[in-house]
Amino acid sequence: MKFVTIGIPVRNEELNIPHLITAISTVTSILEAKGFKVEILVNDNASSDNSLTMLQEWSDSDEKVRVFHFQHGVSFQESILNLMRNAGGDAFVIYQSDLQDPFELIENFVDTWSISNGTVIGIINKRREKFQIRIFRDIFYRVLKSSSDGKIVQGFQDFYLVPRSVYSELAKLSPEGLFLRGHISSRFSNISSIYYERNDRLRGKTNFSFPQKYALALDGILLFGTRLIRAIAVASMFVFGIGLFSVVAILIIYLAGMENPIKGWTSLAIGISLLISMFGIISSLILEYLIRIYRQIVFGLNSAGPIELNK
Secondary structure: OOEEEEEEEEOOOOOOHHHHHHHHHHHHHHHHHOOOEEEEEEEEEOOOOOHHHHHHHHHHHOOOEEEEEEOOOOOHHHHHHHHHHHOOOOEEEEOOOOOOOOOOHHHHHHHHHHHHOOEEEEEEEEOOOOHHHHHHHHHHHHHHHHHOOOOOOOOEEEEEEEEHHHHHHHOOOOOOOOOHHHHHHHHOOOEEEEEEEOOOOOOOOOOOOHHHHHHHHHHHHHHHOHHHHHHHHHHHHHHHHHHHHHHHHHHHHHHOOOOOOOOOHHHHHHHHHHHHHHHHHHHHHHHHHHHHHHHHHHHHOOOOOOEEOOO
């Protein structure tokens, strides 16, 4: 019997929890009818509303549900990471408690995984959001895709299924600088995609602020954006080579007693180009070195997890 873990991060979602319980209970019944064993792990991320009490009541009424509680708030990605660390299933599904992702697709994820034994990711092909948020998202993904050494999938959000072989590797990551979608799409193969339309938030307000989105985007670029840095380095070396060749040519002409053909603004432009290209080379080397250190820190550290609440 195959075993599926459904992980749900929660923070101040008391208005959505009753609907979440109904949705997940429906999915669980369908999967169990197909012969799957299911466990449900829920992280309460230091909620200040009535979420924790409601989750505890859910856990008390359903033996499949385990609730963990962070006493101090952590990032959304770290909450997912800790769910993976506590998972016991042959596959792990992440589902967000705001119910914007269609819960019915969890069944499709599991069915696809049963055939492929690989990762299944949800890709948004349509969503309703504010213009400035859409522009920010598009710019981020364009920069990340153009600068990444690995495969970055636009529209891939935190709604996916990963087999044990994948999530056991992800669980080893540091909680600092996490961008789990980047790790999944660029480090692992055998990935199937399911396209869907994302719903509006059912109730309440988002807990994901712009600074948090900015921090997540920066983590993604720092972890996977080395191609852009290397392109800057190559371009700087090319400009530096042309400038150096020009200086040598001028020096040879001068030593040969010939009149210098390059004067005034042209000489100044060559000098500035040399300085800028040297700055580009040095900066790109320093940035790549720092990124390598950052990756070693992110890939190599662990942290303490949340407290599991007794049933």
